[in-house]
Amino acid sequence: MAQQSLALDLEDLRETIANILDIDTAEVTDDADFVEDLDMDSLLALEILVSLERRYQVKIGEEHMKEVRSLRSTHSLLANKLESA
Amino acid sequence: MTARPHVAEAAVSGVGVTLPPAGLAPGAAWFDHRSQLGPRGYKYLPEACQYLLAAARAAVAGSDGLLERCPEERRGAVVGTNSAVAELHSVIDRTTRTEGADFVSPMTAPFFSVNLVGARLSTEHLLKGFNLTVTSPRVAGVEALHLAAHEVAGGRADAVLAGATEAPDPYAADALPETGAALLVLRPRASAAPGTTLLRSCLLFLPPRALTTAAGRERAQRTVVSALDAVTAGLAGADGTDVRLVTDGSPVARVVSDAVRGRRGPDVPPGADVPRAGSLEAVALLADGVSSGRGRARLVVTAAREGNVAIAMTTTEPLPGPPRQTG
Numbered sequence: 001m002a003q004q005s006l007a008l009d010l011e012d013l014r015e016t017i018a019n020i021l022d023i024d025t026a027e028v029t030d031d032a033d034f035v036e037d038l039d040m041d042s043l044l045a046l047e048i049l050v051s052l053e054r055r056y057q058v059k060i061g062e063e064h065m066k067e068v069r070s071l072r073s074t075h076s077l078l079a080n081k082l083e084s085a
Numbered sequence: 086m087t088a089r090p091h092v093a094e095a096a097v098s099g100v101g102v103t104l105p106p107a108g109l110a111p112g113a114a115w116f117d118h119r120s121q122l123g124p125r126g127y128k129y130l131p132e133a134c135q136y137l138l139a140a141a142r143a144a145v146a147g148s149d150g151l152l153e154r155c156p157e158e159r160r161g162a163v164v165g166t167n168s169a170v171a172e173l174h175s176v177i178d179r180t181t182r183t184e185g186a187d188f189v190s191p192m193t194a195p196f197f198s199v200n201l202v203g204a205r206l207s208t209e210h211l212l213k214g215f216n217l218t219v220t221s222p223r224v225a226g227v228e229a230l231h232l233a234a235h236e237v238a239g240g241r242a243d244a245v246l247a248g249a250t251e252a253p254d255p256y257a258a259d260a261l262p263e264t265g266a267a268l269l270v271l272r273p274r275a276s277a278a279p280g281t282t283l284l285r286s287c288l289l290f291l292p293p294r295a296l297t298t299a300a301g302r303e304r305a306q307r308t309v310v311s312a313l314d315a316v317t318a319g320l321a322g323a324d325g326t327d328v329r330l331v332t333d334g335s336p337v338a339r340v341v342s343d344a345v346r347g348r349r350g351p352d353v354p355p356g357a358d359v360p361r362a363g364s365l366e367a368v369a370l371l372a373d374g375v376s377s378g379r380g381r382a383r384l385v386v387t388a389a390r391e392g393n394v395a396i397a398m399t400t401t402e403p404l405p406g407p408p409r410q411t412g
Contacts, residue, residue, distance in 0.1 A: 043192055044192065046191035047190060
């Protein structure tokens, strides 16, 4: 069932990422590396992709997985996807 | 029908249960995985897996370091369940139908295979000897204990975590959903100190079609009585045994109930007519018997409409040698 897409908000995205990674929101700083600093593995990366696709109603694709490495890069990726949607 | 019952025996070195408080309203929250298991790393596990891990930690903690003393390849796990991932299957099915398979959670999808629940138990406690999951209707929990006891008695492992875990079955219909986990740590009887609780068990299958005639029911009752006698063989205080029936009102359950009450006396409380949508209750009763039995033997008999029957007893009474393996 289609859901309404959300406007992109950095703090909302921070909370979403923290919730998926199961950590405190404060740990998701703008430039914290999801893999090196927050212990994201490949399954968690896929979980983030699927969650963001559902939440923002965009198709991201696994080829963009390497861009999901920090809050800043993820925000940038999403902004581009939403702009071109 | 099984003519000569195979009885398995092992010593019980630890008990762990994770059960909701009595009287809790259906669906009410009662388990916090962060406080019970850890702040991170457990969120995506099916709740039955979380219960299992919590019960395992309690069982291992109460086993006086047995697991740590056993080589990893001499440790095993046998888990019984009917509905550990039923809710997950429901969610995956719903997501696939309404949003598409691309939206199935990658973190939870691997658990579509029920074996992964027990596998996580092995990962956490380095149980590298063997890992088995059984799902027989209603008796899977006792079946897990039975298989584990058989393996330790046969010398395949020095310690086995065995028991049941369940999460509410969304397709339970008029059956009573079960939630929680109960585990025993089993070891070979010969390696346990005198006075250690012993577990004996036996599995039967009574084909429901065979119970449609008086002769079939009579034969089935003889089979059950034979198994009861084999499990309780040598028990001096048999009259004081605490007998519990976990039944479902089916023809199979009626035959088993009649046989048990005929053999053990009319004071044996009748089993509930409302079937349980899981295999936890019998194991929880055995675990409770170990924890609070105060030396009194507890005999638990489970029967399911599909024909599966499981008989298990815990006792601290020093029984004569292991029962003869006939199966």
